[in-house]
Amino acid sequence: MRDILLLAEGHDLPGLTEILKRQNPAVTVTGVSNLEDLMVATENPSPELRLVCFCTGVIVPGAVLGRLSGPSYNFHPGPPDFRGIYPAVFAIYNAAQQFGATAHEITETIDGGAIVGLDLVDLSPEIDRLNLEALSRQLVTGLFVSLASQLIGYDEPLPLLDTNWSGPIWTRKDFEALCVLPDDVSMEEFERRYRALGEGPEHTLKFQRFGRTFSLAPMPGDGLVYKGGQTVGKANP
Numbered sequence: 633m634r635d636i637l638l639l640a641e642g643h644d645l646p647g648l649t650e651i652l653k654r655q656n657p658a659v660t661v662t663g664v665s666n667l668e669d670l671m672v673a674t675e676n677p678s679p680e681l682r683l684v685c686f687c688t689g690v691i692v693p694g695a696v697l698g699r700l701s702g703p704s705y706n707f708h709p710g711p712p713d714f715r716g717i718y719p720a721v722f723a724i725y726n727a728a729q730q731f732g733a734t735a736h737e738i739t740e741t742i743d744g745g746a747i748v749g750l751d752l753v754d755l756s757p758e759i760d761r762l763n764l765e766a767l768s769r770q771l772v773t774g775l776f777v778s779l780a781s782q783l784i785g786y787d788e789p790l791p792l793l794d795t796n797w798s799g800p801i802w803t804r805k806d807f808e809a810l811c812v813l814p815d816d817v818s819m820e821e822f823e824r825r826y827r828a829l830g831e832g833p834e835h836t837l838k839f840q841r842f843g844r845t846f847s848l849a850p851m852p853g854d855g856l857v858y859k860g861g862q863t864v865g866k867a868n869p
Contacts, residue, residue, distance in 0.1 A: 633784055639685040684707075685706040686706075694740045708734045708772070721829060732771055747793045748793060750795055812838050813837055
């Protein structure tokens, strides 16, 4: 049996730990949510320790990977052809017909390790970012549940799928460029970007005039703030 070092957002750790404990109550699960705690937790790892990352923005250093016996695994809320930041945004903007969740070995190349789990669904052409992120949350959680027993019980690496990564690795620079509307933006392009980006603290369409950048005011909503398809708080009044 493997001990699990779980790297995820703090609010995700209790639920993910419960999923693992349901498979085997005896499993040892240590949760961390930032790079500093990850480094401390892997200073002198036991041979049984396996690192599992879930929807985290923390980049695992190669030094950490080198300390651990066997591969570490990441659960990515997007399919193999949408790598990097905000996969739901770029899937909608590029009119993807499918979306999903991917589990893969962690390497020093972002979203580049061998794939061990995959779940794909067809997309409606009308789906927006908020709904796709909620769907991707369900898919990536379901994938975690389906592989939980293997993560704990397999001493050897998990079996690989005959599936490869493809397409560009989207970056924050790509995302920020998408947020800025061109001077000659058409209604069609505006609606395309609005559906892909939505609204929120980081998802704000902007335009530039007279040497200044203007942000579009959000439409009145329910006052909630969403992240990764989950409610994480209320917007400022």
